[in-house]
Amino acid sequence: MDPFSAEGELLNLHNYFHQGQFQEAIDFDTAGLSAENQLPARVLSLRAQIALGHAEDVIADVEGEVDVELVAVRALAESAGGNESKAVKIAEKLASESADNNTVQILAGTVLQAAGKSEEALALLSQHQGNLEAVALIVQIHLEQNRTDLAIKEVAAARRWAQDSLLVNLAESWVGLRVGGEKYQQAFYVFEELAQAPATSSIQSLISQAVAEVHLGRLDEAEAALKQAIAKDPKNAEAISNSIVLNVIQGKDTAQLKSDLQSAVPNHHFLTDLQEKSSLFDKAATKYSAKVAA
Known part of the structure; x- marks a missing residue:
């Protein structure tokens, strides 16, 4: 990519964001960017803030904005903040009016998918x-x-x-x-490279590396990667939830990790899914009664 092109100007910022280096994306110096790239840079910074759990701050930041990119950011922030119905309403309006906009495609598509509207999300993204x-x-x-x-x-x-x-x-x-198969190892190499390189190391890279390690049967290495991720951010929900899964595989207690996840993200999908399956199990168990021989 030509570093002097519009896309090239934002390449480092895009890489920070997609590698999970959200604080670096927020702190990115935009002073040298061209006028046409100021808005895309702001959008990425706002998305990074949402990823770090600052949805309410972002909602306040874009209040009253009419630019479709910033309206799309508002939809994503509302979704992240738990206001699903409002987020979906905004996303569906954007999808009907500005489906050719790249930012609308990504952010409205994300909101629709999070709300379980996969076909609507795919219809938008396919454009x-x-x-x-x-x-x-x-x-x-x-x-x-x-x-x-x-x-x-x-x-x-x-x-x-x-x-x-x-x-x-x-x-x-x-x-x-x-x-699976040999693809596990290939995936591991990609995640390992990102996790170990000083310029790209991030919590998400460490989590992805750990998942690959689990698939490869290297549980101790997976545990080390997840501990490193949690050390970087003790409240990172994905690191905690993956640690819970790893502990179950290893036969270790998960009570403290579940408590940590509950504190970090009370409505995390892992916890809601676990609660749903537990309820289904209890319901199924009521159909059976123990038979004791006389």
Whole structure:
């Protein structure tokens, strides 16, 4: 990519964001950016703030803004803040009026997917024209739908025109974790490189590395990576939830980790899913009674 192009100016900022280095994205010096890139840079900074749990601050920041990119940020912040109905209403309006906008595609698509409206999200995202974030989100949705075949096709198509893009490499690694076999090792190499390089190391990279380690049967290494991630951010919900899963695999107690997750994100999907399955188990158990021999 030409470093003097509009996209090139934002390359480092994009990389910070997509590698999970959210504070670095927020602190990025935008003084040298061209006028046309000031808004995209602001959007990325606001998204990083949302990722760090500052949704309410972002809502206040974009209050009254009419630019569609900032309205899309408002939808994402409302969703992250637990105001799903308001977020979906904004996202659906944006999707009907500004579906050709890259930021709308990504942020409204994210909101719709989070609300369980996968087909609406895919319909919006499929309108992209060379938007790698849209590709990555489409891949994630297909994987959540257990349509690994479609995720593979999406990555293969993007690889033909995006070459060695970070997002394509990450998307291919996500698919690799689902495909398994030798793909586990290939995915591990990508995540390990990001986690170990000083310029790209992030909590998300460490978590992804740990997930790959688990699939490869290297539980001690996975535990070390997750402990490093939690040391960086003791309230990181994804690091904690993955640690819970690892402890279950290792036969270790999970009570403290569950308590930590409850404190960090009370409505985290891992906890709600666990509660739902526990209720289903209890309901099923009532159909059976122990039989004691006389």
